[in-house]
Amino acid sequence: MADHYDVLGVSREATPDEIKKAYRKLARELHPDVNPSPEAQEKFKQVTHAYDVLSDPGARRDYDRGPQPGFGQGAGGFGGFGDIFETFFGGATGAQRGPRSRAERGQDALLRVEVDLGEVVFGTHRDIEVDTAVVCETCQGSCCQPGTQPVTCDVCRGSGQIQRTVRSLLGNVVTSAPCGTCRGYGTVIPYPCNTCQGQGRVRARRTIPVDIPAGVESGLRLQLPGQGEVGPAGGPQGDVYLEIKVRHHDVFSRADDDLLCTLEVQMWDAVLGTTTTVQALDGDIELELRPGVQSGDVLTVKGRGITHLRGAGRGDLRVGVHVLTPTKLDGKQKDLIRQLAASHKGQKPSLTQFQQGLFSKLRDRFLG
The missing domain is CATH 2.10.230.10 (Heat shock protein DnaJ, cysteine-rich domain)
Incomplete structure (x- = not known):
């Protein structure tokens, strides 16, 4: 590698101003825009590198040493x-x-x-x-x-x-x-x-x-x-x-790899029993309700939950039952309810152990 001082044409005792003037003079002569020859480009590279070293006091001191x-x-x-x-x-x-x-x-x-x-x-x-x-x-x-x-x-x-x-x-x-x-x-x-x-x-x-x-x-x-x-x-x-975020679903929720949801059932369907088809996340499912089903009962459909992250198989779909009490009845419907009530006059409301309500009951059964 050529000596930097020789490349710039200055002595080793040259001042920073002398080094700058020498570089500017050579740069004007050798710049690729002025002199596009390969020899000039190589010389311009050497001149520029020599100036970068000698214009920095620390680098020049290390170079001199x-x-x-x-x-x-x-x-x-x-x-x-x-x-x-x-x-x-x-x-x-x-x-x-x-x-x-x-x-x-x-x-x-x-x-x-x-x-x-x-x-x-x-x-x-x-x-x-x-x-x-x-x-x-x-x-x-x-x-x-x-x-x-x-x-x-x-x-x-x-x-x-x-x-x-x-x-x-x-x-x-x-x-x-x-x-x-x-x-x-x-x-x-x-x-x-x-x-x-x-x-x-x-x-x-x-x-x-x-x-x-x-x-x-x-x-x-x-x-x-x-x-x-x-x-x-x-x-x-x-x-x-x-980082995964699972969006909230309006119908289904999750407990480990099981899917949870609630099925609302009319009172007469709960009394007589019925069969209904509901839409799950991966297709239709047929549910059978036995006569006398109660609010809080849980129906389990095996293998219709979430696929296990590690290992084979899927969780279950667990459907909690909520029996609805009718609030708007016409006169004929009320008469039928009265006739039903009259046939059960011996069964009056009675106290029992306090319960937290339907959703707490469902939660206990879901997670139990």
């Missing part, structure tokens, strides 16, 4: 105990040695999806659209303009670390820190991709197909590995977590 090979070479002021402990014990966080990768894992994402209770019975499919990070199609995650590539950092010589020798109470020690020029990567990108600005990824909208299994319930989270955003420099994708 050059790589520090180890103990006892170079000199410096007294270092703090933090540097000493970092040298001997690796620092409080275990500082990384060597260049680090630009490619990093993308972040995870949490999405919420609503499903109907009917979809929970057998499961369902969703195509979920998300705004996320995807690999840049221009540079394919390299972060560089097509036809270019990262170059070795000539401050840290590709190590990603800058070593400094300092004097302490324990003698001369060497401390390491990430290179300020390449930020610890060991390479620099002279021509970042114009599409992603050197990130290797861009924001885009994409569709994630999801098969939601049967038996899910509100609050459950499904993990979709590798469906999250792409990491910097085209790094591995993170995961997506789907």
Whole structure:
């Protein structure tokens, strides 16, 4: 790699203003808009990189010092105990040695999806659209303009670390820190991709197909590995977590994998018994009511509940009976009721143990 001072045509003692003037002069001569030749473009890249290093006081100081090979070479002021402990014990966080990768894992994402209770019975499919990070199609995650590539950092010589020798109470020690020029990567990108600005990824909208299994319930989270955003420099994708919310249903409710509902029955049907067809979440069901059925009785239909999330089989459909008392009767209907009452004159209302009401009674039977 050519010496930066030679590239700019200045001495090693040049002032910041002299360095800036030299760069501006060369940039006007070598800029691709002025001189499109390949030789000029390569020279312009070297000039720009040299200026980036020498215009930064810290980077210039590291460049002038050059790589520090180890103990006892170079000199410096007294270092703090933090540097000493970092040298001997690796620092409080275990500082990384060597260049680090630009490619990093993308972040995870949490999405919420609503499903109907009917979809929970057998499961369902969703195509979920998300705004996320995807690999840049221009540079394919390299972060560089097509036809270019990262170059070795000539401050840290590709190590990603800058070593400094300092004097302490324990003698001369060497401390390491990430290179300020390449930020610890060991390479620099002279021509970042114009599409992603050197990130290797861009924001885009994409569709994630999801098969939601049967038996899910509100609050459950499904993990979709590798469906999250792409990491910097085209790094591995993170995961997506789907949090399920089951919408309220006007008729059916849920207890574990059983479905619960209430069947309203007219008084005469409860007395005489009847057969009726009702519509469940997965088709019609025929229910038979025995004569004398009471409010609070529960009819169980096996295997017509929700499919088990883990394992085979389904829960049951449990139908609670609610006998309705007629409130609007014509004269003839009232006479018939009076005749029925007269035939049962011996049966008068009597006290019994207090009950919480129909719905408490149904609840006890549902959950019992």
